[in-house]
Amino acid sequence: MADEFEDFLSKALAAPERQPDREFVQRVQVQVRLDEHLRAQRSLVWRGLGVQIIGIAALAIGALWILRSPAVSAFAVESPAILLLALLGAFSLVILLFSSYEPGADLVKRTSSR
Amino acid sequence: MAERNDEDLALSRRVAVGDSAAFAMLVEKHERPLRAFLARMGAADVADDIAQEAFLKAWRAAGQYDGSARYSTWLTSIAWRCRLDELRRRPRVTEIEMDAAETGLDEVNDMLARLSEGERASLLLCEGHGWTHSEAASMLGMPLGTLKSTVARAKTKCRDLWSGAQNG
Numbered sequence: 001m002a003d004e005f006e007d008f009l010s011k012a013l014a015a016p017e018r019q020p021d022r023e024f025v026q027r028v029q030v031q032v033r034l035d036e037h038l039r040a041q042r043s044l045v046w047r048g049l050g051v052q053i054i055g056i057a058a059l060a061i062g063a064l065w066i067l068r069s070p071a072v073s074a075f076a077v078e079s080p081a082i083l084l085l086a087l088l089g090a091f092s093l094v095i096l097l098f099s100s101y102e103p104g105a106d107l108v109k110r111t112s113s114r
Numbered sequence: 115m116a117e118r119n120d121e122d123l124a125l126s127r128r129v130a131v132g133d134s135a136a137f138a139m140l141v142e143k144h145e146r147p148l149r150a151f152l153a154r155m156g157a158a159d160v161a162d163d164i165a166q167e168a169f170l171k172a173w174r175a176a177g178q179y180d181g182s183a184r185y186s187t188w189l190t191s192i193a194w195r196c197r198l199d200e201l202r203r204r205p206r207v208t209e210i211e212m213d214a215a216e217t218g219l220d221e222v223n224d225m226l227a228r229l230s231e232g233e234r235a236s237l238l239l240c241e242g243h244g245w246t247h248s249e250a251a252s253m254l255g256m257p258l259g260t261l262k263s264t265v266a267r268a269k270t271k272c273r274d275l276w277s278g279a280q281n282g
Contacts, residue, residue, distance in 0.1 A: 005273050012222040013242025015150030020142040024149070024162070028141050028169045032134055035170060 052098050059094060063087070122185035129176035137176070141169055144186055147243055148193055154226060154238050155197060164200055168193035183252065187245075191253040194235065201231070221279060225272045232256070233268035240265050 066072055076083045122143070128136035145165065152161035171192050172179075179188050226234050232254065239250040240261075251261040 005276055008276065009237075009241050009269070009272060013154065013238055015147040015243060018146060021145060021149075022142070024145055024165075025138055025141045028145075028166055029134060029138055031166060031170050032137065032173050035173070036132075 055098070056094070059090075063090070119181065119184050123179070123181035126176050126179045126181075126185060129173065130179075137173055140172075140185065144189055145169075147186065148189060151190065151235075151238055151243060152193060152197065154242070155231075155234060156200075160200065160204075164193060164196045167196045171196065184249070187249050187253055190239070191255070194254055221276075225275050228275065229268050229271060233264055233271070236261055236264040237268040237272070241269070 067076070072083075122140065125136045125140050129140065148168065149161060149165045152164050155161065156164075168189065172189055175192070179185065226237075229237065235254055236250060236256075239245045239253060240247060245253070247262055247265070248258055250256075250265075251258045254261065256264070
């Protein structure tokens, strides 16, 4: 009885014999490719963000350094409106420059052309 | 068996450097027992999702596989953790689907459905898939003694149910 039961149990619980499921393998491959793509895109976004932060910090330091020079300070006192306009112009240029930068654009182009 | 694991280790090392063809070979080799185990643990559709998630995690963590255990042991332990995560997210997946097309499986499914999650997993791995107690304990993250007593308890429960069905 016990042997019969052991026999029944091992047969009933064993993984059924069959050929490898290629469709399943392909599904996993697709998921892996997608995962790789997302990981690459995430790292590009982080890198882009880092570049932008460093760029903005460098510009801010540069602007402060220029504003601290005596000639610019004197000009600011004489014609503050022109200086404000110049600053606004520079700020707009910075915004335009960074908004046109898309960190994942190359990757998307490369993936879609495959 | 050692040769097979050497082959798996070599493939896994290739996977660690991003070789997706090597990974496809590993998936092809190990999907059958892994999916069979997961399907017996819960509903078949969820089982395939969990198997996919386990393979994806194995892909990401390929560099961590050092060959000290069989690749299938390592993979099954990943799948077991995925299964536990799934249970935490959706407790309903413990329900075992009956497959009427497969003769004799209703009785087995009925037996398995009466076991706890740990009992079912221990019994399946040791009695159905032929893993040693220590390998199964490592896969399920259980102390060896606990696993042995869990398997014995599960077998006793199944034997009682089976005897009842034979006599009734």
